Amino acid sequence: MEYLTAMNPARKRTVRLTVALSAAVILAGALIYTSFSAASPALTPSQLVHQAQPGRSYQLTGTVVGGSVHRDGDTLDFSVEDRAGGTAVPVSYTGTVPDPFREGREVIVTVQKQDGAYVGERDSLITKCPSKYKEAPVPASGGASQKQPS
Amino acid sequence: MAALGRACLLLALAVCVYGIGASVYGVRTGRLEFSESGRRSVYALAGILTVAFAVLEVAFLNNDFAFNTVADTSSRTTPTFYKAAAVWSSQEGSLLLWAWLLSLWSSLVLFLTRARMRDVAAYATAILLGFGGFFVSLMIFYANPFQTTHPAPVEGAGLDPLLRFPTMMIHPPMLYSGYTLCTIPLAFGMGALLARRVDAEWIRAIRRFAFAAWFFLGIGILLGARWSYSELGWGGYWGWDAVENASLMPWLTGTAFLHSLMIQEKRGMLKVWNVSLVLATGTLAIMGTFLVRSGVLNSIHAFGGATLGVPFVTLIAVLVAASIYLVVSRRDMLRSEHRLDSLLSRESAFLANNLVLVALCFVIFWGTYFPLISEALTGKEASVGPPWFDRYTVPLALILVLLSGIGPAIAWRRATLANARRNFAVPLLSALLTLIVLLFAGVRDKPFAIAMFCCAAFVSGSISQEFFRGMRARGAMAHEAPLVALVALVKRNRRRYGGYIVHIGIAVLFVGVAASSSFQHASELGLSPGQSTRVDAYTVRYVRPTASVTPDYDSASTQGGRELSAVLRSEPGVTLAPDSARTGASLSLGAVLDVSKNGHHVTTLRPSEGYYDSGDPTQGSVGHFIGGQPVSHVALNAGVTRDVWSAIAPDIETPQLKRIIALGNKTLPFIRPGEGIVAIAVMAGAYMQHPPQAQFHFIVSPLVMWIWIGGLIVTGGAMIAIWPAPSAVRRRVAARSRARAAHGLVRA
Numbered sequence: 001m002e003y004l005t006a007m008n009p010a011r012k013r014t015v016r017l018t019v020a021l022s023a024a025v026i027l028a029g030a031l032i033y034t035s036f037s038a039a040s041p042a043l044t045p046s047q048l049v050h051q052a053q054p055g056r057s058y059q060l061t062g063t064v065v066g067g068s069v070h071r072d073g074d075t076l077d078f079s080v081e082d083r084a085g086g087t088a089v090p091v092s093y094t095g096t097v098p099d100p101f102r103e104g105r106e107v108i109v110t111v112q113k114q115d116g117a118y119v120g121e122r123d124s125l126i127t128k129c130p131s132k133y134k135e136a137p138v139p140a141s142g143g144a145s146q147k148q149p150s
Numbered sequence: 151m152a153a154l155g156r157a158c159l160l161l162a163l164a165v166c167v168y169g170i171g172a173s174v175y176g177v178r179t180g181r182l183e184f185s186e187s188g189r190r191s192v193y194a195l196a197g198i199l200t201v202a203f204a205v206l207e208v209a210f211l212n213n214d215f216a217f218n219t220v221a222d223t224s225s226r227t228t229p230t231f232y233k234a235a236a237v238w239s240s241q242e243g244s245l246l247l248w249a250w251l252l253s254l255w256s257s258l259v260l261f262l263t264r265a266r267m268r269d270v271a272a273y274a275t276a277i278l279l280g281f282g283g284f285f286v287s288l289m290i291f292y293a294n295p296f297q298t299t300h301p302a303p304v305e306g307a308g309l310d311p312l313l314r315f316p317t318m319m320i321h322p323p324m325l326y327s328g329y330t331l332c333t334i335p336l337a338f339g340m341g342a343l344l345a346r347r348v349d350a351e352w353i354r355a356i357r358r359f360a361f362a363a364w365f366f367l368g369i370g371i372l373l374g375a376r377w378s379y380s381e382l383g384w385g386g387y388w389g390w391d392a393v394e395n396a397s398l399m400p401w402l403t404g405t406a407f408l409h410s411l412m413i414q415e416k417r418g419m420l421k422v423w424n425v426s427l428v429l430a431t432g433t434l435a436i437m438g439t440f441l442v443r444s445g446v447l448n449s450i451h452a453f454g455g456a457t458l459g460v461p462f463v464t465l466i467a468v469l470v471a472a473s474i475y476l477v478v479s480r481r482d483m484l485r486s487e488h489r490l491d492s493l494l495s496r497e498s499a500f501l502a503n504n505l506v507l508v509a510l511c512f513v514i515f516w517g518t519y520f521p522l523i524s525e526a527l528t529g530k531e532a533s534v535g536p537p538w539f540d541r542y543t544v545p546l547a548l549i550l551v552l553l554s555g556i557g558p559a560i561a562w563r564r565a566t567l568a569n570a571r572r573n574f575a576v577p578l579l580s581a582l583l584t585l586i587v588l589l590f591a592g593v594r595d596k597p598f599a600i601a602m603f604c605c606a607a608f609v610s611g612s613i614s615q616e617f618f619r620g621m622r623a624r625g626a627m628a629h630e631a632p633l634v635a636l637v638a639l640v641k642r643n644r645r646r647y648g649g650y651i652v653h654i655g656i657a658v659l660f661v662g663v664a665a666s667s668s669f670q671h672a673s674e675l676g677l678s679p680g681q682s683t684r685v686d687a688y689t690v691r692y693v694r695p696t697a698s699v700t701p702d703y704d705s706a707s708t709q710g711g712r713e714l715s716a717v718l719r720s721e722p723g724v725t726l727a728p729d730s731a732r733t734g735a736s737l738s739l740g741a742v743l744d745v746s747k748n749g750h751h752v753t754t755l756r757p758s759e760g761y762y763d764s765g766d767p768t769q770g771s772v773g774h775f776i777g778g779q780p781v782s783h784v785a786l787n788a789g790v791t792r793d794v795w796s797a798i799a800p801d802i803e804t805p806q807l808k809r810i811i812a813l814g815n816k817t818l819p820f821i822r823p824g825e826g827i828v829a830i831a832v833m834a835g836a837y838m839q840h841p842p843q844a845q846f847h848f849i850v851s852p853l854v855m856w857i858w859i860g861g862l863i864v865t866g867g868a869m870i871a872i873w874p875a876p877s878a879v880r881r882r883v884a885a886r887s888r889a890r891a892a893h894g895l896v897r898a
Contacts, residue, residue: 009489031513031542035520039532042521059533071845074675095674096384096847097799099312099759100779110535123384124535 040110045080046087052113057121060091060111066103080107093120100127151205152217155296158202159289162249165191165198166283170276177272177345185272189260192275195282196253203237203250206295210237216302219243219295225308227734227763235319236309241458242295244322248439249285251323252278252330255359259334263355270352273341274334281333281436284465292458311762311781314733315381321373325397328367329435332400334359335407336432336469339425343476348421348483353411358872360411360428363435364404365868371397372861383782383797385672385849387857388663390539395518396438399511403431406507409500409557416562417497418487422477423504425484429473434511437466441518492564499557506550513542544598548605551660554653555609558616573615580611599668606657613650620647640870648871652864659860665853666793672850676843679741686850688752688794693742695800695841696758697834698725699827700736724834735760736775737830738783739800739837741844745787755785757798757846770815772829776802788855795849801842807833 040057048060060080065088068079074094081088083106091111101107110124173188175181206219210233215221219240224233238247256278263271289295313319335356342352374394375387388394407427410420440462477484490497516523517534524532559573584607588600617636620643625635640647671686682691740758744751762778769777787794814829 013489027509028512031516034541035516035534035538036524036528038538039520039524039534041530041532071676097845099383099782099799 042108044082045089046082048089048111048118049087052118054113057110057112059108060089060118061106061108063106064101064103069103078103080109089118091118091120093125095120095123095125097125098127101125151209151214152296152298155202155205156294158198158205159286159294159296162195162198162202162286163283163290165195166279166286169195169279170283173272173276173279177269182268185268185275188272188275188279189264192253192256192260192279192282195279196250196257199246199250199253202296203246206237206243206246207234210234213306214302215304215306216298216300217295218297218299221299221303221306223307223309225306225765228306228309229314229734232309232314232319232733236313238322238326239309239313240295242289242293242297244326244442245285245289245293246295247323248326248330249282249289251326252282252285252333255327255330255334256282256337259338259356259359267347267351267355269345270338270341270347270355273344274337277337277340278333281337284461288458288461292461305765307765308734308763308778311733311735311760311779312381314781315377317373318377318381321370321377324366324373325370328363328365328370328397329400329439331359331363331366332404332435333432335363335428336435339428339432340472340476343425343480346480346483348425348480350415350418353414353424356428357411360404360407360431361868361872363431364401364408365865365872367397367401367404368861368864368868371401372858376858379854380784380786381782383784383799383847385784385795385797385847385851387854390517390536392518393438393442395514396434396441399514399518400431400434400438402507402511402514403427403434406504406511407431410504413497413500419490419497420501421484421486422481426473426477427504427508429469429477433466433469433473436462436469440466494560494565494570496557496560496562496565499553499560503550503553503557506546506553510543510546510550513546514539547660548598548601551602551605551609551657554656555605555612558650558653559612574612576615577608577611581605581608583607596668599664602660602664606661609653609657613654616650617647644873645871648867648869648873651867651870653867655860655863655865655867657860658863659857662853662856662858662860666851666857670849670851673848674845676845678843679841683846683848685794685848687747688850689746690755690796690846690848691744691746692844692846693744693754695838695844696725696738696740696742696756697838698738699831699834700734700738724831724838733760733781733783734762735781736763736827737761737834739798739802739834740783741798741800741846743785743796743846745794753787753794755787755794755796757785757796758783759798759800761802767820770811771818771820772811772814772826772833775826775830776811790855792850792852793854795851797847799845799847800837801844802833802837804842806836806840810836 040059042059042061043051045060045062048058052058062080062082065079065081068077068088068090070077076093076097077090078093079088079090091109093109105127108126110121111118112121113119169188169191171188172184172191176184176186176188206217208214209217209220210224211230213220213224213226213233219237219242223240223243224236228236237243256275260271260275260278338352338356342348371394374397378389379385379387404427407424410424410427413420414424440458490501492498517539521531521533524530555577559577561569561573581604584604585600588603593600617639620639621632621636624630624639625632628635628638630638673683673685675683677683677692679692679694682689684690738758738760740756743755743757745753745755760781760783761776762781764774764777764779766774766777782797782799784795784797786796810829810833814826814832818825818829820826
C-alpha cells in the first residue's frame with residue numbers, strides 16, 4: 001500500500017487499470033472456457049449414433065417418427081429421425097411436453113446415452129414451431145410467410 | 151387500399167433520403183433552413199407511416215384477405231380484439247410497427263430539442279432517418295406488408311392461437327417502443343461526437359428518452375415473462391431463450407447508462423464510458439430486432455427464412471465500426487474532468503454497478519450467440535443451456551442487488567468509517583435479522599436464495615433509511631407533518647426518490663425470482679377422473695372432465711347449427727359455447743380440479759386445452775377443426791404466498807375418438823362446416839362419456855406474485871422519476887410567457 005501511495009498518480013492509475021483489465025480478461029477467459037466445456041453439441045440422429053459417448057449431453061435435433069410415440073406413466077417414449085429420413089434413435093423422456101409436440105414435428109431434446117439407450121434430460125424437449133417449416137395453410141394466399149410470436 | 155400503402159412506403163423512403171441529405175448539407179454548410187427542413191421530414195415520415203399503418207389496420211379489421219399478411223395471420227373467426235393486434239404478429243407488420251414507432255419517437259425528441267443544439271440534432275436527424283429508411287427499405291424490398299394476391303382467398307389462416315392472450319398484444323408495442331427509443335440516445339450520441347460537442351447538453355436532451363427506453367423495454371420484458379408463465383404450458387417465466395436475452399441486453403446496458411450519466415452530470419467523469427454505453431445500447435437494440443427477424447438462432451420466436459440476415463448484419467457492422475471510429479477519434483475531447491477520489495465512494499459504487507451490469511450483458515451475449523461462435527470456431531453447432539447462464543448470472547445478480555442498497559447510502563467522493571457506520575448500521579441489521587429469521591424458520595439449503603433474501607432486506611433497510619432521514623430533515627425544516635413532508639420530499643426530488651423506489655421494486659422482484667426458482671414443486675403425471683396426487687403440501691384431485699364446442703360463427707341460423715344444438719342436447723356435459731378465454735378455439739377439453747390442503751378445500755382449477763381450426767383441407771372435413779396447433783389454457787390460483795398452477799394435455803388420440811373423426815372425414819362434405827362441427831361435438835360427447843387418462847402438469851411456486859408486484863413498484867418509481875418536475879414545468883411556462891411578452895414588446 002505504501003508502495004502505491006509513494007508512486008506518482010499517473011503511474012498509480014496505470015497500475016490500477018492494468019490490474020482491473022487483467023482481472024476482466026481472466027474472468028472473461030473462464031467464462032469462455034466453461035462455455036465450450038459445458039456446451040452440448042447439436043447432432044442429428046445419424047451423427048448421434050456414431051459419435052455419442054456415455055455420460056455426455058447432446059442436443060438431438062430431428063423429426064418425431066410417425067407411430068413411435070408411447071406414454072408409459074411419467075415417461076414419454078418416441079423415436080427421432082433425420083429430417084431427410086433414415087436413421088432413427090429411440091428416446092425416453094420425462095418432464096414437460098410442449099403443446100405442439102406431435103408425430104412428424106421437428107424437435108430438439110437434450111439426451112445422454114445410458115446403457116445403449118438415449119435418455120432425455122428432464123424438461124429439455126423443445127418443439128420447433130411447425131409454421132416455420134410449412135407453407136401457410138391457405139393455398140390461395142400463395143405466400144410463404146409464416147406467423148410466429150414476436 | 152394496398153396501392154395507397156405501397157405508395158406510402160415509397161414516399162417514406164424518398165422522404166428519408168431527402169431528409170438525410172438536407173440535414174447533413176444543412177449542418178455542413180451552416181445553412182439552417184436545410185437542417186430545419188431535415189427535421190420537418192421526420193415529422194412527414196411520421197405522418198406517412200401513420201397512414202400506412204392505418205391502411206394495414208383497416209385491412210385487418212375488414213378481413214381483406216387480398217393482403218397476404220391478413221390472409222396469413224387473421225381470419226373471420228379470429229376475435230376482433232386479436233384481429234386488431236394481429237397486425238404486428240407477422241414479419242411485415244412488425245417491421246411497419248417498428249418504423250412507425252421510430253418515426254413517432256424521433257419526431258417527439260426532435261420537436262423538444264428544436265431550439266437547441268442545432269448541429270447535434272441535425273446529425274441525429276440524419277441518423278434516425280437512416281434507421282427509418284433502412285426499415286422502410288426492408289419492407290419495400292424484402293417483406294412488403296402491402297403485397298396482395300388476386301383473387302383474394304375467402305378465408306385466412308387465423309392468428310396463431312399462442313398469441314391470443316391479452317398481454318401478448320401489448321408486449322410487442324412496448325418492446326418495440328423500447329427498442330426504437332434506444333436508437334434515440336445512439337443518434338444523439340453519434341451526433342454529439344460528429345459535431346464535436348461532447349458537453350453534458352446532449353446528455354440532458356436525451357436523458358428522459360434513455361429513461362423511457364429503459365422503462366418500455368422493461369415493461370415489454372416483464373409482459374413477455376408474464377405471457378410465458380400464464381400461456382405457454384411449461385409454467386416458467388424465463389428460459390434464457392435467444393429472443394428474451396436479446397431484449398434483456400440493451401436493458402442492462404441502458405440501466406448502466408442511467409447510473410453512470412449521473413456521474414458525468416455531477417462530476418464530469420466517465421465520458422468515454424457513457425458515450426460507449428449509449429452506442430452499445432442502440433446497437434444491441436438493433437441486434438435484438440435482428441435476432442427476432444432473421445431466425446439465425448433457434449428460438450420459439452424465430453421467423454422462418456433468413457432473408458433479412460444480410461441487410462441487418464450490414465447495418466450492425468456499420469454501427470459498430472462507426473461507434474468505434476467516433477469514440478477513438480474523439481477520445482481527446484472525452485477526457486474526465488475529475489479523478490476517482492476513493493474506492494469507497496458513491497462514484498465507485500456506481501462504477502461497480504456499471505461493471506456488473508456490463509459483465510451480465512457480456513455473459514448473456516456470449517451464451518446467446520454461442521451457437522454461432524461455436525460453429526465459426528470449431529465447425530460444430532453447440533449451445534449452452536440455462537444451467538450455464540445461471541452459474542454466472544445468479545452471483546452477478548446478487549452483487550447487483552447488494553449494490554443497489556449500497557449506492558444510495560454511501561457518501562459521494564470519499565466515505566469515512568464514521569459515515570459508513572452511520573449509514574450502514576440499519577441495512578446490515580435488517581439483513582442480519584432476515585438471516586436469523588430464515589434460519590429459525592428452517593430454511594437451510596439453497597444458499598443463493600437465502601443470500602438474495604438478505605440482500606433484498608439490506609436494500610429495503612438502506613432505502614427506508616434514506617426516505618426516513620429525508621422526511622425527518624424536511625419535517626424539521628418546514629415544520630411539516632411526517633406524511634406531508636414525505637410527499638413534498640418525493641415531489642421536490644422526483645428523480646432521486648423515484649429511483650430509490652425502483653431499487654425497492656427490483657429487490658422485491660428478485661425475491662420473487664429467487665423464491666420461485668429455488669423452492670418450486672412441480673409434478674407431471676397422468677390422472678383419470680377421481681384420482682388425485684400430491685404436490686408439495688397440496689392434494690389435487692381430478693374431479694371430472696369438461697368439454698366445450700364453439701359453433702361455427704354463422705351457423706346458428708343454418709341447418710348445421712340447428713342440428714348441432716339438437717346433438718348437443720343429447721351429448722351430456724358438452725357445452726355449446728366459445729372457449730372460456732374467448733380465443734376462438736373450435737374445441738376445448740379440460741378438467742375440473744379440486745385443490746385441498748390438510749383436508750381443507752383451497753381452490754378449484756379449470757385448466758383446458760384449446761384445439762384450433764387449421765383450415766387445412768388435407769386433414770379432412772372434420773379433422774381440420776382440431777388440426778391446428780393445440781394451446782394450453784393454464785389454470786392459476788395466484789396468491790401472495792404461493793401460486794398453484796396447472797395445465798392439462800388431454801388424450802384425443804384414443805381409438806374411439808380417432809374412429810369418430812375418420813368416419814366424419816369420410817362421410818361429411820368439406821363445404822358444409824356446420825356438419826363438421828357436429829361431428830366434433832359428437833367426439834366431445836364420447837370423450838365425456840369415457841374420459842381417457844389425461845396428462846397434468848402441476849406447479850406450486852412460492853412468492854411468484856412478488857415478481858409482478860416488484861414490476862409494478864418499478865413501474866411506479868419510474869413514473870415518478872420520469873414525470874417532469876413541477877419546477878421544470880413552471881420554468882418552461884414562465885419562459886414561454888416571458889418570450890411571449892418580449893415578442894409583444896418588440897411588436898409594440
